[in-house]
Amino acid sequence: MRWLVLCLALLPLPAFAQDKAQTLADLKAELGQLSAQFNGLKAELVQSGAAATGAAGGDALQRMDAMEAELTRVTAKAEEIELKLNRVISDGTNRIGDIEFRLCEQTEGCDPSNIPETPILGGDTAAAPAAADPALAAGTDTGTDTAAAADAPELAMGEKNDFDRAKAVLGQGDFRAAADLFATFTQSYPGSPLSEEANFNRGEALTKLDDTANAARAYLEAFSGKPGGPFAAESLLKLGQALGALGQVPDACVTLAEVGNRFPGTIHATNAQVSMQGLGCP
Numbered sequence: 001m002r003w004l005v006l007c008l009a010l011l012p013l014p015a016f017a018q019d020k021a022q023t024l025a026d027l028k029a030e031l032g033q034l035s036a037q038f039n040g041l042k043a044e045l046v047q048s049g050a051a052a053t054g055a056a057g058g059d060a061l062q063r064m065d066a067m068e069a070e071l072t073r074v075t076a077k078a079e080e081i082e083l084k085l086n087r088v089i090s091d092g093t094n095r096i097g098d099i100e101f102r103l104c105e106q107t108e109g110c111d112p113s114n115i116p117e118t119p120i121l122g123g124d125t126a127a128a129p130a131a132a133d134p135a136l137a138a139g140t141d142t143g144t145d146t147a148a149a150a151d152a153p154e155l156a157m158g159e160k161n162d163f164d165r166a167k168a169v170l171g172q173g174d175f176r177a178a179a180d181l182f183a184t185f186t187q188s189y190p191g192s193p194l195s196e197e198a199n200f201n202r203g204e205a206l207t208k209l210d211d212t213a214n215a216a217r218a219y220l221e222a223f224s225g226k227p228g229g230p231f232a233a234e235s236l237l238k239l240g241q242a243l244g245a246l247g248q249v250p251d252a253c254v255t256l257a258e259v260g261n262r263f264p265g266t267i268h269a270t271n272a273q274v275s276m277q278g279l280g281c282p
Contacts, residue, residue, distance in 0.1 A: 103217045110214075156189055163194050170205055179205035179214075186221075196226040200235050207238070216242035233263040237272050244279050253281035 166181035182202035186195050203218035219242060222235040240255035256279075259272035 099220060103213055103220070155192070155194075159189050159192060159194070162188070163192075163198060166198070167201060170201055175205040175208040178202075179209065179211075196222050196229045196231050196235075199225065200231040200238075203235070203238060203242075207242070212242050212245050216246065227262075233259060233266055233268040236262070237268045237275075240272060241275050244275065249279050249281075252279055256281065 162181075162185050166178055166185055169181055170178035179202050182198045182205065185198045186192070186202075189195070192198070199218050199222035203215045203222065206212075206215035206218060216239055219235045219239040222229075223232050223239060226232060236255065237259050240252050240259065243249075243255055244252035253276060256272040256276045260269040263269050
């Protein structure tokens, strides 16, 4: 399995748990209920002396044995799922770091030793943007309207002005200056709710400059920073197309196929299919 497959397959961690018959949260809730019932029954029998004398009968004692066995089963299942999720987080984080390293190797002037440490998938940094954006948290379709998304969270002083200035320069066609301004923005305001769009716009500017490798890195940062964000589908599409342009056709095919898997029925999924046909993907 190629290095990109698992990277893309593992990003949305909640979906991994939802594929199970019971989520980890359900198992923990069930475990708590069973523990309370078991302890209550045990306390009742001990207080009455029935457990010691056998007055409670075989039925109550059998219930205790059955509940204890069920507690053991549920605990083991919860621990099994938690271990799998931990492996997913570790492996997915390593895969993201790997793709960043490979893109850096193809980028002129990029020093792999200076690549920042990859944030842990599913950690606080990944959850922060969703918590900061009430519209996204509520499941509202924000589209690509930056103003609506930017008004909700509290921004640092000058943050919106710096973003708007970079976007204005992009609109004027000064792609080199725009790419530099968006790069400066993401460095100056790490974790900004506007980071996803800033990285995407940086990718657009670099694409216009035919700097495909750096554009791919920008699209990757936009997608991995917010896999469920309003620019996620298009960022993943542009990443796949950039990988194809760089000659990494197998990885491009996997990435483009993932657009349809994650965002079915969208124009981006349709465009991904067209790109796959152009690359001769299976």
